[in-house]
Amino acid sequence: MLSTSVLAVAACFLVATFFRQALSSPLNKLPGPWYARYTSLPLKWHEFSAQRTRYVHSLHLKYGSAVRIAPNEAAFASASAVKEIYCSGGSGYDKTEFYDLFKVYGRRTMFTTLNKEEHAKRKRMMADRYANTNVVREPSLTGISERAARFMQKCRESTDGVVDLFICKLLVSHTHDLISTEQNPDLHSYAFDCVTHHLFHPYGADSLQNVKDEDIMREIAFDDSLQNRILDYYNPILHKVLGKLLYFFAKPRETPLADDFVLGSSAAADPAPFTLLDRLNGQKLEHLDIAAECLDHMAAGIDTTGDGLCFLMWELSQPSSAGYQQRLRGELLANTGAAFDKLPFLDAIVMEGLRCFPPIPMSLPRYVPRGGRNIDGFFLPEGTIVSSQAYSVHRIDETVFPDPGTFRPERWLEQEGDAERRRLFFAFANGGRGCIGKHLALAEMKMLLRAVYSSFETVPDATTTPQDMEMSDQLISSRPQGQKCLLRFDPAQ
Numbered sequence: 096m097l098s099t100s101v102l103a104v105a106a107c108f109l110v111a112t113f114f115r116q117a118l119s120s121p122l123n124k125l126p127g128p129w130y131a132r133y134t135s136l137p138l139k140w141h142e143f144s145a146q147r148t149r150y151v152h153s154l155h156l157k158y159g160s161a162v163r164i165a166p167n168e169a170a171f172a173s174a175s176a177v178k179e180i181y182c183s184g185g186s187g188y189d190k191t192e193f194y195d196l197f198k199v200y201g202r203r204t205m206f207t208t209l210n211k212e213e214h215a216k217r218k219r220m221m222a223d224r225y226a227n228t229n230v231v232r233e234p235s236l237t238g239i240s241e242r243a244a245r246f247m248q249k250c251r252e253s254t255d256g257v258v259d260l261f262i263c264k265l266l267v268s269h270t271h272d273l274i275s276t277e278q279n280p281d282l283h284s285y286a287f288d289c290v291t292h293h294l295f296h297p298y299g300a301d302s303l304q305n306v307k308d309e310d311i312m313r314e315i316a317f318d319d320s321l322q323n324r325i326l327d328y329y330n331p332i333l334h335k336v337l338g339k340l341l342y343f344f345a346k347p348r349e350t351p352l353a354d355d356f357v358l359g360s361s362a363a364a365d366p367a368p369f370t371l372l373d374r375l376n377g378q379k380l381e382h383l384d385i386a387a388e389c390l391d392h393m394a395a396g397i398d399t400t401g402d403g404l405c406f407l408m409w410e411l412s413q414p415s416s417a418g419y420q421q422r423l424r425g426e427l428l429a430n431t432g433a434a435f436d437k438l439p440f441l442d443a444i445v446m447e448g449l450r451c452f453p454p455i456p457m458s459l460p461r462y463v464p465r466g467g468r469n470i471d472g473f474f475l476p477e478g479t480i481v482s483s484q485a486y487s488v489h490r491i492d493e494t495v496f497p498d499p500g501t502f503r504p505e506r507w508l509e510q511e512g513d514a515e516r517r518r519l520f521f522a523f524a525n526g527g528r529g530c531i532g533k534h535l536a537l538a539e540m541k542m543l544l545r546a547v548y549s550s551f552e553t554v555p556d557a558t559t560t561p562q563d564m565e566m567s568d569q570l571i572s573s574r575p576q577g578q579k580c581l582l583r584f585d586p587a588q
């Protein structure tokens with residue numbers, strides 16, 4: 096009897112404490128749905144069902160650029176908030192434990208270091224390898240153009256057929272019969288070959304021509320571990336308890352071929368001088384740390400560039416973009432001798448593609464530092480999780496991006512508002528922890544688009560629907576929901 100009363104009193108105390116905290120939180124001043132004061136379950140549910148980005152965006156549309164999304168979490172979509180969260184003091188606020196999910200070989204890499212001092216130390220070791228000057232010179236550039244040429248060769252072989260840009264080993268005729276199980280010119284293979292060239296040359300991969308290498312790429316690119324990893328993040332104990340049982344409902348991330356490939360390639364003592372491996376070999380790092388760093392960059396460079404290109408080429412293939420293809424081809428053919436980064440319309444196409452379809456569209460979570468901070472007029476106590484997501488940053492301010500849902504590359508050619516547009520461009524994030532591979536990614540994208548649209552016109556194949564191309568969130572990147580993207584490549588007239 097006594098123990099029941101004690102339990103009842105304890106329960107009342109807990110409930111009272113819960114409501115007292117919820118009702119007195121400084122975050123209550125932020126706009127947002129009423130339930131975000133009390134629970135993070137709706138947010139977690141949307142994460143679990145691969146819809147976090149759209150959910151957060153719907154809250155921005157309803158409540159504005161600052162919104163509370165959970166009891167201890169707020170999202171922002173303004174340029175001033177992005178500057179404060181990601182750029183203050185150089186590299187912005189520290190990352191949250193969400194990034195623990197990306198540890199490789201049990202090691203922390205530059206991407207997964209949480210505090211900025213450790214991050215800066217690691218970044219200094221390798222930043223020069225990703226500087227534009229190192230990317231746009233030989234033999235780095237030749238490596239990319241050779242791989243673009245291989246991709247084109249594959250496209251030529253399937254000229255009167257249909258190419259699935261998203262998935263390999265599918266080559267179909269106009270009647271959609273499978274005509275070959277030969278490798279398809281998949282964009283992930285292209286991105287994989289390019290990034291491993293930059294990491295390991297001459298020990299990079301050749302998945303556009305070699306089926307074994309393609310299998311390695313598939314392990315990284317076609318990963319279905321979202322739910323498993325989210326459970327691990329939010330409830331590691333439950334994740335452990337469920338153990339193998341979980342395997343039947345939510346696959347874990349398993350990449351044995353990729354692990355072996357990187358352990359082997361990163362053990363080479365004589366990589367080319369422009370590579371990341373060459374730079375890391377000269378540092379005081381254990382082999383496993385070097386391998387982890389390389390594996391991390393390899394994974395970071397496949398889905399992002401591959402899916403970014405995939406969404407962009409799909410959009411360019413729509414009837415509404417026929418004029419853009421024509422204008423792009425005009426620019427390319429009139430400037431065959433020009434450097435790939437001196438073509439304004441090609442640049443505008445890539446910028447608009449990354450604005451409309453940012454390969455990492457979702458929140459990049461950070462902790463508010465000691466003492467708390469004011470963001471866009473709201474005080475946030477220390478330890479609050481804050482973030483911005485490219486998908487919303489690229490859409491919410493219609494004075495900067497009018498008609499934000501429409502693919503309109505020419506907006507990047509207008510003088511007026513140029514600085515504001517670039518300030519709100521968040522596809523590669525911003526500040527010291529923004530994408531180190533940005534110049535490499537842009538070179539890969541532009542060189543591939545130049546190769547394709549100098550020779551081909553692309554149109555969508557009827558087997559891929561707009562719904563297939565809806566954005567589906569993964570742990571940090573997004574991919575087409577239907578996991579396919581079939582285009583027809585016709586020789587350009």
Ligand code: HEM
Pocket residue numbers: 205206207218290391392393395396397399400403453454455459521522523524527528529530531532533535536537
């Ligand atoms: C279009 C292609 C790409 C996009 C849109 C992209 C986007 C991003 C974004 C948004 C971040 C910040 C993530 C965060 O804060 O959580 C990031 C970081 C990073 N990216 Fe990329 N990325 C691309 C291609 C690449 C490539 C080709 C590499 C190859 C090396 C790469 C390597 C990295 C690394 C190592 C980081 C961590 C940087 C750090 O912590 O300092 N990315 N990327």
